[in-house]
Amino acid sequence: MRLATVLHESATRAARVEGNELVLLPAKDLRELLQHADWRKRAAANGQRQPLDLAKVAPPVPAPDKILCLGLNFREHIAEAKRQIPEFPALFAKFPGSLTSARGPIVLPHRTVSVQNDWEIELCVVVQGRVRNADPEQARQHIAGFTISNDISVRDWQARNPTVLTGKVWESSTPVGPWMTTPDELGDMASLELVCEVDGQVVQRGLVGDMVFAAEDVISYASAFITLEPGDLILMGTPAGTAMGRTPSPWLRPGQKVTSRISKLGELVNECVEGPAPATQRWLTKKKEPQTS
Amino acid sequence: MRLATVLHESATRAARVEGNELVLLPAKDLRELLQHADWRKRAAANGQRQPLDLAKVAPPVPAPDKILCLGLNFREHIAEAKRQIPEFPALFAKFPGSLTSARGPIVLPHRTVSVQNDWEIELCVVVQGRVRNADPEQARQHIAGFTISNDISVRDWQARNPTVLTGKVWESSTPVGPWMTTPDELGDMASLELVCEVDGQVVQRGLVGDMVFAAEDVISYASAFITLEPGDLILMGTPAGTAMGRTPSPWLRPGQKVTSRISKLGELVNECVEGPAPATQRWLTKKKEPQTS
Numbered sequence: 001m002r003l004a005t006v007l008h009e010s011a012t013r014a015a016r017v018e019g020n021e022l023v024l025l026p027a028k029d030l031r032e033l034l035q036h037a038d039w040r041k042r043a044a045a046n047g048q049r050q051p052l053d054l055a056k057v058a059p060p061v062p063a064p065d066k067i068l069c070l071g072l073n074f075r076e077h078i079a080e081a082k083r084q085i086p087e088f089p090a091l092f093a094k095f096p097g098s099l100t101s102a103r104g105p106i107v108l109p110h111r112t113v114s115v116q117n118d119w120e121i122e123l124c125v126v127v128q129g130r131v132r133n134a135d136p137e138q139a140r141q142h143i144a145g146f147t148i149s150n151d152i153s154v155r156d157w158q159a160r161n162p163t164v165l166t167g168k169v170w171e172s173s174t175p176v177g178p179w180m181t182t183p184d185e186l187g188d189m190a191s192l193e194l195v196c197e198v199d200g201q202v203v204q205r206g207l208v209g210d211m212v213f214a215a216e217d218v219i220s221y222a223s224a225f226i227t228l229e230p231g232d233l234i235l236m237g238t239p240a241g242t243a244m245g246r247t248p249s250p251w252l253r254p255g256q257k258v259t260s261r262i263s264k265l266g267e268l269v270n271e272c273v274e275g276p277a278p279a280t281q282r283w284l285t286k287k288k289e290p291q292t293s
Numbered sequence: 294m295r296l297a298t299v300l301h302e303s304a305t306r307a308a309r310v311e312g313n314e315l316v317l318l319p320a321k322d323l324r325e326l327l328q329h330a331d332w333r334k335r336a337a338a339n340g341q342r343q344p345l346d347l348a349k350v351a352p353p354v355p356a357p358d359k360i361l362c363l364g365l366n367f368r369e370h371i372a373e374a375k376r377q378i379p380e381f382p383a384l385f386a387k388f389p390g391s392l393t394s395a396r397g398p399i400v401l402p403h404r405t406v407s408v409q410n411d412w413e414i415e416l417c418v419v420v421q422g423r424v425r426n427a428d429p430e431q432a433r434q435h436i437a438g439f440t441i442s443n444d445i446s447v448r449d450w451q452a453r454n455p456t457v458l459t460g461k462v463w464e465s466s467t468p469v470g471p472w473m474t475t476p477d478e479l480g481d482m483a484s485l486e487l488v489c490e491v492d493g494q495v496v497q498r499g500l501v502g503d504m505v506f507a508a509e510d511v512i513s514y515a516s517a518f519i520t521l522e523p524g525d526l527i528l529m530g531t532p533a534g535t536a537m538g539r540t541p542s543p544w545l546r547p548g549q550k551v552t553s554r555i556s557k558l559g560e561l562v563n564e565c566v567e568g569p570a571p572a573t574q575r576w577l578t579k580k581k582e583p584q585t586s
Contacts, residue, residue: 066388071456088576090454093386095359097519113517132464135573157518161383162455163364171425171519224406224576225450226390226464280428283381283517 003043003145004179005029007056016043017052017179024048030180031061031231034128034144039230040182059099059176060147061126065229067094068222069122069151071164073237074210080245089213089221094235098169102177102266105273106152108254109170113278114285116155117252120238121196121204121260124149125215126180131228139219142228145180146215148268149235150196150260152252155244156285171275175260175268176233186264189214194239197259198252206239208262295559296336296438297472298322300349309336310345310472317341323473324354324524327421327437332523333475352392352469353440354419358522360387361515362415362444364457366530367503373538382506382514387528391462395470395559398566399445401547402463406571407578409448410545413531414489414497414553417442418508419473420525424516432512435521438473439508441561442528443489443553445545448537449578464568468553468561469526479557482507487532490552491545499532501555 002017003025014027024047027033036042071090072078078085100106108117128144151174158167186192190209195202213221218234243249252258254274261267278284295310299317307320317340320326329335364383365371371378393399401410421437445467451460479485483502488495506514511527536542545551547567554560571577 065390071454086454087579088453088459090456091458092456093388093458095386095519097358097522109518133569133572136575138572154518160381161364161379163383163385163457165384165386165456166381166518169519220573221576224571225402225447225459226388226462229390276426278517279426279431280513282429283514286380 001043001182001185002179003030003033003060004177005058005060005062007058012058012062020052022050022052024050029058029062030126031064034230039128054178055103057102057178059101060180061231061233062099063096064231064233066232067096067235068218068232069094069168069235070213070218070237073212074206074239075212076206076210076240077238077242080240080242085212089218091222092164092168094169094174097171098174100172100175100270102175102268104172104175104270106175106258106270107170107172107275108252108272109154110275110277112284114154114156115251116249118153118155118243119196119198119203119252119258120151120153120242121194122149122151122238123194123208123236123262124176125219125234125236127219127228127232127234128230130230131219131223134220134223136216136220139223140216142219143183143215145182146186146265147177147180148260148262148265149174149176150258150268150270151235151238175270177268178266181265192263195261196241199256204239204241210239211236294336294475294478295472296323296326296353297470298351298353298355300351305351305355313345315343315345317343322351322355323419324357327523332421347471348396350395350471352394353473354524354526355392356389357524357526359525360389360528361511361525362387362461362528363506363511363530366505367499367532368505369499369503369533370531370535373533373535378505382511384515385457385461387462387467390464391467393465393468393563395468395561397468397563398465399468399551399563400463400465400568401545401565402447403568403570405577407447407449408544409542410565411446411448411536412489412491412496412545412551413444413446413535414487415442415444415531416487416501416529416555417469418512418527418529420512420521420527421523423523424512424521427513427516429509429513432516433509435512436476436508438475439479439558440470440473441553441555441558442467442469443551443561443563444528444531468563470561471559474558485556488554489534492549497532497534503532504529
């Protein structure tokens, strides 16, 4: 089953995707739908049909309670970033306002603020049910489904502090979507391929099987310290091939098109645009910062 | 004006605090109240009065859109942690579920998971209006008020990754409250004193004037990359005196009472309790980790 949140009559609605059609569901978005224990039954119900218009697809969960992200989770990317395989998932957070849709613009910083804009295609997990203190086997039952994301990163701002947050949460910079696919449609996850293209040229290619921590590991880990809620998102880290890992770094520029594709999950197609001018020079980077991942 | 969110008839309500009385306001919490441009007028209105019962005070904003926290912002604490004064605010995030109330329990990890529990009294800023690309002077107009928080930190989990998140977001570990006080009641902020006590013994004492970045600086900085929303919280970092900075470290234990007091803002009084047992041994710390701030 493929489930989306779509723009409909100046609001959002949950919907099932069937080929080129949508079936509208009685919930304002996927988070509200997932709050029902019988969400699978509700999601399979009949409803008003209309053509699928990808321009009107919102992020599957437009306002999650939590967005967790892994920093270093693909072995080839860890090597590229010259880092060690972490003993525990390296987690940071994003905010709902950081998200954008499957065809929405990726808003880069104004050119006077940063030009070090990088791509990071990522598998994104959607949580179902409330989860606290689950072992990985229990945690697996709390995977509602998977979608695609791109953790666009502003590298010089990311490197300002080891917490990385300020490079990762720029407004409308992280596309997610186009829909969530339930695990029963995916078979062996390890063979799913992630491909990121910039202006039609492949820049990242990796396999889900290269991940150090699987979705159920990260749900289990996070549930050791906090209750995960229905609709929470987990971005699972990126494969090798980032701009940061190349010399010179081919940073993303306004006007470029980023395509993020994962086998069986569809694709994101987002144009980069330039964000608003800063209000003050005070927060600009004064000198070359060392780059970290 | 002092504004709180209180438990009332199995829900929450915004309320004005007047001495030992509450005046109930027509909003479910302070975040909803702050979403109105005329919130100051609404907050000053008449309403049903009832005695103030501190046991029924919720966090002022129980579910903020964003919780931003500063890692290193008091000069004496930076020295204690043997770190440099940061050029930019060192930001990380918390989740709504990490918060607890002014008299609620602080839930520490189960003893088999961690015993490295530390206190960090902090000034907490509440945002009003929507803020994007504000300079510090404009940002100052977006301070709704101030309250008290304690950024209880699980040091070995914090040290697992430089992103610090996993030490900072434990469920029901961060008390906030008891109410928000508007800036007009506070006069010169620099002379406000922060005091943290454990079982009646002073462990931290610092002045707001020792902060590297003021509230308006951090609002301005964050607004360079994302829109701050009404009710967003910013925890402003902690003064010196943490357990981490002492040898041996007198970690917090279940049964201990933490009092967090800031001049003119009231006080938090929270008992430490032990959290639930883990579901798996997989995520336990295997060896002594180096401690970082």
